[in-house]
Amino acid sequence: MSYIPDCRHDEYYNARYLLGKDADFVDGFDWCCEEAMDSFFDNLDMVFGDDAYIGHILNEELPEGMQEEYEWTPTFGDREPETRKVETYGDLLRAKLLDWVESHRDELITSMIDSMDEETYKAAKAMADEGK
Numbered sequence: 193m194s195y196i197p198d199c200r201h202d203e204y205y206n207a208r209y210l211l212g213k214d215a216d217f218v219d220g221f222d223w224c225c226e227e228a229m230d231s232f233f234d235n236l237d238m239v240f241g242d243d244a245y246i247g248h249i250l251n252e253e254l255p256e257g258m259q260e261e262y263e264w265t266p267t268f269g270d271r272e273p274e275t276r277k278v279e280t281y282g283d284l285l286r287a288k289l290l291d292w293v294e295s296h297r298d299e300l301i302t303s304m305i306d307s308m309d310e311e312t313y314k315a316a317k318a319m320a321d322e323g324k
Contacts, residue, residue, distance in 0.1 A: 199301040207301050208320040209313065214304045221300065225293050233286050250282035262287045 197205040207218055232239060240247035253259075260278050278284050305313065 196295065196298045196302055199298045204317075205298075205302050205305050206317075206320070209308075209316045210301065210304055211308075211312070211316050218297070218301060218304075221297060225297075229286065229289065229293070233282060236282060250285065251280055253280055254278065254284060258284070262290075 199205050199207045207215075210218055236247050236250055240250075258278075261275050262278060276283070276287075278287050308316070
């Protein structure tokens with residue numbers, strides 16, 4: 193378990209409390225990560241070439257018992273969270289990589305909130321909690 197809070201759901205360290213350039217930066221981070229990840233995994237044949245061994249491995253089905261579902265929450269735009277199936281080694285890599293990126297996002301947001309002065313933080317939190 194990480195000491196870094198889940199900045200999508202935490203009561204005190206939440207991305208909703210970011211203002212100005214910090215909020216814009218996190219929006220850009222989210223967009224870039226999502227676009228790059230989707231593009232990479234949707235184009236494995238181009239990334240590794242048609243006959244590359246790694247491409248074949250990533251498209252192989254996982255052994256029974258390793259297949260699962262994971263919740264993926266797109267952060268850019270108006271898309272809703274969705275559940276994806278982990279059926280191939282590529283799906284597993286994608287899920288683990290998304291978890292890794294999410295942990296870095298949480299660290300980034302936590303440091304931004306820790307850098308806010310207390311008055312700014314209280315005002316931002318109050319506005320976000322009121323839905324503004």
